[in-house]
Amino acid sequence: MKKYKLLLIAIAVLANPLLGMAADKKAPEKKLSKLVDPTVQGENCVRDTKDMRLNHMNYILHQRKETTQLGKRWPKNVLKNNYSIELCINCHARKKVDNKIVPVSIKDNTHFCSQCHRKVSVNIDCFSCHNSKPTGKIKFIKSPPKTAQEKQTK
Amino acid sequence: MSKIRYSEIDGNSKGFYLVLVILAGMIGLGGLSALYMEHNGHWVSGMDNQIAWGMPHVFAILLIVAASGALNIASIGTVFNKHAYKPLARLSAILAIALLLGGLLVLVLDLGRPDRLIVAMTVYNLTSIFAWNILLYVGFMGIVAVYIWTMMDRSVSRYYKFMGTFAFVWRLVLTTGTGSIFGFLVARSAYDAAILAPTFIIFSFSIGLAIFLLLIMALYSGTGRELGDALVKRLKNLLGVFIAASLYMVLVFHITNLYAAEHHAFEKFILTGDSIHTTIFWIGFVVLGGLLPLALLYSKLGNSRIMIAIASVLVIIGTASYLYTTIIGGQAIPLEIFPGYEVISSTFGDAEKYYAYTPTIAEILLGLGGVGIALIMVILACKVLRFLPNSLSDAVTDPHYKATTAK
Amino acid sequence: MSKQNHPDKSRRNFITAGAAVATLGLAPGVKFIDVANAGNEPKAVTSEKRWGMLIDTNKCAEGCNDCVTACDKEFGLNETVDGQKLKSRPEQQTHYIRKVKLKNKKTGHTLSLPLLCQHCESPPCVDVCPTGASMRRADGIVKVDMHTCIGCRYCMLACPYKARSFIHEPIENQKPYAPRGQGCVESCNLCVHRVDEGREPACVEACNKSNHKAIYFGDLKDQNSVVSKEMKKQASTQLRDDLRLNTGVRYRGI
Numbered sequence: 001m002k003k004y005k006l007l008l009i010a011i012a013v014l015a016n017p018l019l020g021m022a023a024d025k026k027a028p029e030k031k032l033s034k035l036v037d038p039t040v041q042g043e044n045c046v047r048d049t050k051d052m053r054l055n056h057m058n059y060i061l062h063q064r065k066e067t068t069q070l071g072k073r074w075p076k077n078v079l080k081n082n083y084s085i086e087l088c089i090n091c092h093a094r095k096k097v098d099n100k101i102v103p104v105s106i107k108d109n110t111h112f113c114s115q116c117h118r119k120v121s122v123n124i125d126c127f128s129c130h131n132s133k134p135t136g137k138i139k140f141i142k143s144p145p146k147t148a149q150e151k152q153t154k
Numbered sequence: 155m156s157k158i159r160y161s162e163i164d165g166n167s168k169g170f171y172l173v174l175v176i177l178a179g180m181i182g183l184g185g186l187s188a189l190y191m192e193h194n195g196h197w198v199s200g201m202d203n204q205i206a207w208g209m210p211h212v213f214a215i216l217l218i219v220a221a222s223g224a225l226n227i228a229s230i231g232t233v234f235n236k237h238a239y240k241p242l243a244r245l246s247a248i249l250a251i252a253l254l255l256g257g258l259l260v261l262v263l264d265l266g267r268p269d270r271l272i273v274a275m276t277v278y279n280l281t282s283i284f285a286w287n288i289l290l291y292v293g294f295m296g297i298v299a300v301y302i303w304t305m306m307d308r309s310v311s312r313y314y315k316f317m318g319t320f321a322f323v324w325r326l327v328l329t330t331g332t333g334s335i336f337g338f339l340v341a342r343s344a345y346d347a348a349i350l351a352p353t354f355i356i357f358s359f360s361i362g363l364a365i366f367l368l369l370i371m372a373l374y375s376g377t378g379r380e381l382g383d384a385l386v387k388r389l390k391n392l393l394g395v396f397i398a399a400s401l402y403m404v405l406v407f408h409i410t411n412l413y414a415a416e417h418h419a420f421e422k423f424i425l426t427g428d429s430i431h432t433t434i435f436w437i438g439f440v441v442l443g444g445l446l447p448l449a450l451l452y453s454k455l456g457n458s459r460i461m462i463a464i465a466s467v468l469v470i471i472g473t474a475s476y477l478y479t480t481i482i483g484g485q486a487i488p489l490e491i492f493p494g495y496e497v498i499s500s501t502f503g504d505a506e507k508y509y510a511y512t513p514t515i516a517e518i519l520l521g522l523g524g525v526g527i528a529l530i531m532v533i534l535a536c537k538v539l540r541f542l543p544n545s546l547s548d549a550v551t552d553p554h555y556k557a558t559t560a561k
Numbered sequence: 562m563s564k565q566n567h568p569d570k571s572r573r574n575f576i577t578a579g580a581a582v583a584t585l586g587l588a589p590g591v592k593f594i595d596v597a598n599a600g601n602e603p604k605a606v607t608s609e610k611r612w613g614m615l616i617d618t619n620k621c622a623e624g625c626n627d628c629v630t631a632c633d634k635e636f637g638l639n640e641t642v643d644g645q646k647l648k649s650r651p652e653q654q655t656h657y658i659r660k661v662k663l664k665n666k667k668t669g670h671t672l673s674l675p676l677l678c679q680h681c682e683s684p685p686c687v688d689v690c691p692t693g694a695s696m697r698r699a700d701g702i703v704k705v706d707m708h709t710c711i712g713c714r715y716c717m718l719a720c721p722y723k724a725r726s727f728i729h730e731p732i733e734n735q736k737p738y739a740p741r742g743q744g745c746v747e748s749c750n751l752c753v754h755r756v757d758e759g760r761e762p763a764c765v766e767a768c769n770k771s772n773h774k775a776i777y778f779g780d781l782k783d784q785n786s787v788v789s790k791e792m793k794k795q796a797s798t799q800l801r802d803d804l805r806l807n808t809g810v811r812y813r814g815i
Binding site for chain 2: 655661663
Binding site: 125 | 269
């Protein structure tokens with residue numbers, strides 16, 4: 001019997017840090033550097049910023065499935081509620097260095113996605129395939145355009 | 155027949171620790187090679203887009219096939235009620251689990267993205283024979299674990315016969331599944347054959363028994379316990395039968411292939427070609443893995459334990475050779491995409507006569523790491539739990555043994 | 562990691578509810594946020610279409626490699642970064658499409674053709690994939706969903722055309738519309754990103770540009786599409802038709 005008890009204790013000890021890690025994955029309250037492309041105007045993300053902060057993973061992973069499996073492709077010129085990684089990167093992965101705007105790669109510690117994920121110890125492998133640097137082809141200068149509906153309610 | 159007593163092995167001799175250190179070294183090197191391949195990408199291996207499955211797969215499938223075969227000893231005892239085999243059942247079952255685990259680890263660590271193992275465990279495509287195999291493997295380990303439990307715990311021993319039979323049926327399905335991984339590949343003339351599944355079963359019989367024989371001979375001489383000649387003789391005769399059967403299955407496979415024109419290219423390549431595969435087939439499988447051990451086992455030499463050990467090692471080499479020519483040889487000839495046409499040139503190797511493959515050290519070390527895992531598991535299991543009978547002397551195992559000392 | 566692979570039938574509802582809560586509770590200042598992708602949600606592809614190709618080997622010019630170069634360029638295949646050498650050996654490098662030169666064994670007639678994923682209706686690569694990463698879209702495009710590919714390479718063994726390649730080394734600077742990375746299997750996806758935008762695949766474009774016009778591309782189910790009309794005109798063949806895979810890519814002149 002003793003052996004089993006030992007085993008149980010060992011499992012509990014080993015599992016503890018894992019459980020702790022799982023429980024701790026909330027976006028940090030403290031403000032991080034936003035690293036939004038300085039040329040981007042407006043203050044919102046592709047969806048309400050606070051909501052994005054909390055739920056971006058659900059939105060991205062949902063759209064990912066819709067696009068890759070069902071072929072639903074959100075046009076790249078529509079920003080509102082479009083969770084294509086390409087777009088995130090285009091707005092979020094540039095910074096100003098010596099008055100020049102340069103792309104930021106995931107290898108850089110200040111990359112928008114990784115600086116926050118590192119804090120909350122989330123590990124994503126997306127950028128082993130998806131380019132982490134903006135390619136410069138699509139450039140956005142405005143915050144997401146309002147939908148017709150929104151304009152009416154205004 | 156006297157009652158069988160089991161006990162843990164002492165495991166405090168220098169030899170014991172030496173073995174552990176060697177095995178741990180193998181495992182460490184295997185782990186390092188896996189990391190190395192993972193970190194750099196598979197370009198550091200000998201595998202490429204023509205030979206997509208290489209040395210790690212030979213090792214992995216060898217271990218998996220051996221795992222189901224190792225369970226045979228237990229099955230003969232439980233399902234077919236052969237008393238002489240019953241004392242060996244525990245060891246046979248734990249060996250089966252250990253070998254399977256070793257094989258699976260090699261398979262998993264060779265994946266392009268082993269970090270996504272969780273995907274393989276949670277998302278199943280049920281038309282895939284490979285997905286079925288994952289279920290079969292996991293099920294096998296569970297069932298055999300319960301089987302061991304029914305052997306070791308008196309309170310559940312009434313399920314012993316049932317679990318033994320269940321495990322036996324499961325293992326037949328499992329090896330059929332492993333064989334079908336290749337048998338279902340209609341695109342390749344080397345594989346497209348239903349006979350591959352039963353062939354794999356026969357091979358599992360012989361290699362499983364060979365490994366088992368080596369293991370008990372080593373364990374019993376290492377721990378100074380008695381291992382009776384009658385038992386060894388039984389096992390070695392059985393091994394001989396299995397070797398002959400595996401030769402027969404391969405013979406039938408090639409003869410049926412020779413009747414079908416679409417398979418001629420492959421037959422020519424394996425049987426009479428000028429590649430390494432022809433050598434491995436004839437020397438490695440037919441001579442070293444088939445005829446030589448048969449001669450050793452059935453001649454006078456077969457009375458010597460050393461010779462039996464050598465024959466067992468040869469059987470392992472033979473099975474490995476067979477798997478090598480099947481897995482890698484099968485991918486080595488270009489696909490026949492344009493019947494009636496000869497490919498003059500191609501930007502991607504279709505015009506080649508056959509594709510060469512040279513395994514790298516990392517691949518081999520990864521495979522050996524799996525072997526190390528399997529062996530260390532068995533040895534440690536024998537140290538902490540009662541897997542080994544105190545004695546396998548003829549008095550214990552042979553129902554017809556009539557020496558005066560028997561009780 | 563497991564989260565992203567759960568079947569997410571209910572995810573939409575979940576997100577809807579979550580969004581409502583977020584709007585009410587967390588962002589009182591925001592006027593109106595529409596729900597998930599509502600409003601601008603594109604349509605899913607359906608089986609009313611089947612994309613396919615007809616390759617006229619009589620028109621395909623020997624020695625011309627334009628389709629292959631165009632494909633490599635489109636997907637950034639075997640590209641080097643910052644002048645570094647590719648680590649993969651030639652046999653390890655990726656080929657979505659390749660040029661093959663053939664000689665008829667009886668007549669000695671030679672011809673050349675591009676060979677690519679044949680986009681079968683019952684693709685062996687899809688049948689064997691343990692995780693369902695190798696997939697066929699409703700509109701007939703066969704491709705790898707790299708998000709669930711574990712890199713087991715069973716599909717490479719199963720494919721009768723050797724159309725699949727494994728990515729043997731880390732990759733950087735991918736095209737934003739065509740992500741790809743180490744440890745996954747990949748193959749021609751008929752340029753989904755282009756087709757979904759209503760453009761034609763890169764190889765077809767290149768072939769037309771070089772004025773050979775050997776590849777017809779279009780919807781096989783549409784009787785009025787160019788491919789369907791061309792198919793009606795003359796006999797065409799499927800490669801390995803003994804396997805009855807009903808390929809989406811057909812050849813003329815072999």
